[in-house]
């Protein structure tokens with residue numbers, strides 16, 4: 637499997653099932669997408685999730701009709717009930733409707749990765765479906781590292797802007813300047829101490845940019 641980051645803004649996600657797993661998927665996808673959840677019972681916690689809830693019992697032969705009734709740009713369908721026959725029917729209907737399908741009861745053609753985030757940095761982790769608990773464990777290990785790295789991301793974004801203005805630098809020189817900054821202990825120390833301005837001054841020096849220009 638290859639990872640691909642996707643913009644879910646304006647996309648519709650349908651989740652069938654209202655248990656613990658459906659709740660976790662709903663929390664994830666409501667960050668960007670319009671989410672509709674269909675189930676005959678909803679776990680505690682759904683009250684805090686900004687999604688459309690449809691309380692109904694669904695039969696396998698009603699899957700096509702359900703998906704056709706959902707408004708918007710249907711992008712992802714997640715069968716998350718504890719009934720495999722129903723999940724199979726929803727998966728098939730989802731594919732026929734041209735959507736991606738994320739099965740939760742086996743490795744399908746897409747998986748929801750464990751996700752660590754800080755600022756604009758995102759790390760997605762998959763074990764190819766082999767061991768989700770390991771994906772969760774690794775996510776927790778990575779979170780503090782991402783938090784430490786996030787200010788460097790911001791600084792590099794700043795520098796890239798400055799370097800773009802230095803028209804006499806070649807693409808190769810820009811790349812080398814950014815790498816020198818990432819490799820510089822002084823810059824990292826200042827960032828870790830929360831001294832962003834000091835880090836920036838040091839970075840400009842290491843990159844060979846005159847701050848007065």
Ligand SMILES: C[C@@]1(CC(=O)O)c2cc3[nH]c(cc4nc(cc5[nH]c(cc(n2)[C@H]1CCC(=O)O)[C@@](C)(CC(=O)O)[C@@H]5CCC(=O)O)C(CC(=O)O)=C4CCC(=O)O)c(CCC(=O)O)c3CC(=O)O
Nearest residue numbers: 740741742743747748749750762763764765768769771772
């Ligand atoms: C294939 C996949 C499909 C999908 O759901 O997208 C899938 C499938 C299955 N998960 C199962 C079990 C568990 N899943 C978790 C947790 C997570 N599962 C997630 C993703 C995925 N799970 C996809 C693969 C991801 C990859 O490639 O690694 C995470 C990463 C993302 C998320 O769901 O949000 C989230 C961690 C989020 C975080 O913490 O960051 C825990 C841990 C816990 O709950 O504490 C357990 C119990 C321990 C265990 O069994 O390992 C079972 C057995 C069910 C049964 O026994 O009946 C199946 C079915 C099967 O394996 O056949």
Ligand SMILES: NC(=O)C1=CN([C@@H]2O[C@H](COP(=O)(O)OP(=O)(O)OC[C@H]3O[C@@H](n4cnc5c(N)ncnc54)[C@H](O)[C@@H]3O)[C@@H](O)[C@H]2O)C=CC1
Nearest residue numbers: 653654655656657658675676677693694716717718740741
């Ligand atoms: N991907 C993952 O991370 C994990 C996946 N699983 C798998 O996901 C499945 C669901 O797990 P849980 O949420 O813990 O189960 P659960 O039993 O808590 O929830 C099942 C939900 O499906 C709904 N449902 C069942 N039949 C229905 C029907 N005909 N019409 C409407 N709603 C219906 C129930 O009302 C309930 O809300 C498990 O059976 C297991 O195979 C389990 C653990 C983790």
